[in-house]
Amino acid sequence: MAMTKTSDAHDFLRDLDTWLKGAPTRIEFWGGEPLLYIRKLEILVPELDKRFPDAEFCMVTNGSLLTPEILDFIARYDICITVSHDGPGQYRRGEDPFDDPKRAALLKALWNERKTGERMQFSSVLTPDNSDPALLRRWFVDKLGDESVVTSLEGVVATHDDKALAGPGVWTEEQYRSLKESVASSFETGEALRIPALREKAKSFLQSIMKGTPSSSTGQKCGMDRSDHVAVDLHSNVLTCHNTGANAQHGLGSALQMEEIRLDTSTHWAFRECCSHCPVLQLCGGSCMYLEGDQFAQSCENEYQFGLGVLDGTLRRALGLKLDRIEGDVRRPARRKVISIVAHA
Numbered sequence: 001m002a003m004t005k006t007s008d009a010h011d012f013l014r015d016l017d018t019w020l021k022g023a024p025t026r027i028e029f030w031g032g033e034p035l036l037y038i039r040k041l042e043i044l045v046p047e048l049d050k051r052f053p054d055a056e057f058c059m060v061t062n063g064s065l066l067t068p069e070i071l072d073f074i075a076r077y078d079i080c081i082t083v084s085h086d087g088p089g090q091y092r093r094g095e096d097p098f099d100d101p102k103r104a105a106l107l108k109a110l111w112n113e114r115k116t117g118e119r120m121q122f123s124s125v126l127t128p129d130n131s132d133p134a135l136l137r138r139w140f141v142d143k144l145g146d147e148s149v150v151t152s153l154e155g156v157v158a159t160h161d162d163k164a165l166a167g168p169g170v171w172t173e174e175q176y177r178s179l180k181e182s183v184a185s186s187f188e189t190g191e192a193l194r195i196p197a198l199r200e201k202a203k204s205f206l207q208s209i210m211k212g213t214p215s216s217s218t219g220q221k222c223g224m225d226r227s228d229h230v231a232v233d234l235h236s237n238v239l240t241c242h243n244t245g246a247n248a249q250h251g252l253g254s255a256l257q258m259e260e261i262r263l264d265t266s267t268h269w270a271f272r273e274c275c276s277h278c279p280v281l282q283l284c285g286g287s288c289m290y291l292e293g294d295q296f297a298q299s300c301e302n303e304y305q306f307g308l309g310v311l312d313g314t315l316r317r318a319l320g321l322k323l324d325r326i327e328g329d330v331r332r333p334a335r336r337k338v339i340s341i342v343a344h345a
Helices: 006-019 034-051 068-076 087-092 101-114 133-144 173-189 196-211 255-260 293-319
Strands: 026-029 056-061 080-084 120-126 151-156 237-239 251-254
Touching: 006 034, 006 255, 026 034, 034 056, 034 068, 068 101, 080 101, 087 120, 087 133, 101 120, 101 133, 120 133, 133 151, 133 173, 151 196, 151 293, 173 196, 173 293, 196 293, 237 255, 251 255
Parallel strands: 026 056, 056 080, 080 120, 120 151
Antiparallel strands: 237 251
């Protein structure tokens, strides 16, 4: 919603019926930080609720801009809330709203109101120095004083830009070993079963084995390869996904000409050699579909190591066995090796 006016929200609603066919079952509000645009949300949500009374409204927020009025707004329209927060690793992202007593109190109030009916969760990214999902969950339990707090995972850190590729998205071999063991052991202790992202990954993987589900039925991790999913901004621009903008290569065109839209800004996992030979494809879902080159290679490796942890943990929980090794034609993408050449006079 960046670089838009409140009038754009009215224009978006006016044009919506010209391109949206049928009633959506789920409507998600993303940012950046969507609560920066609360005035636009106050226009959009009531009208969308009138038009699509059966749709579920969801929002991903960092929780830093909550107010009592916003809490009332969330409750009035029964918005399902995901608070994106890395627990003890939040310092890598920036300020921690739990460090401010007023913000912490609002987060706790939001949790106490939204937890009934599973209407709220905290979601974290696993990073090299914040890779234990069980410790992450305990951190939130301690902060909220509630053993029932729901924590999930956005996944393992991806290298969407050169900054991440230069540091926070790169793991050492020892950090990978720690990641895999902490994820696997969380299944043994049962902590993983209290974390929706891990529980559902293991469940779907076991079901795929039991049913003999072919990999061809596996969709992309983000779900944006599905024909019934679309990301749009308030100017009715169609985007590759909610993490991109309409500028440069990720603007697919206008929703007002939806018949002309083609998802040609990304690569489905079926067209990547490494994915087609990957033993954890059904746990990973092809990593990020719009990354290429070194950014994809590093993100793919991070997802692969995370997937091995989930695979190992699933085997430990279901069979009491530990993953020893994987044999066969497993092909991994590699980052380019750059050798500096220094000319001497």
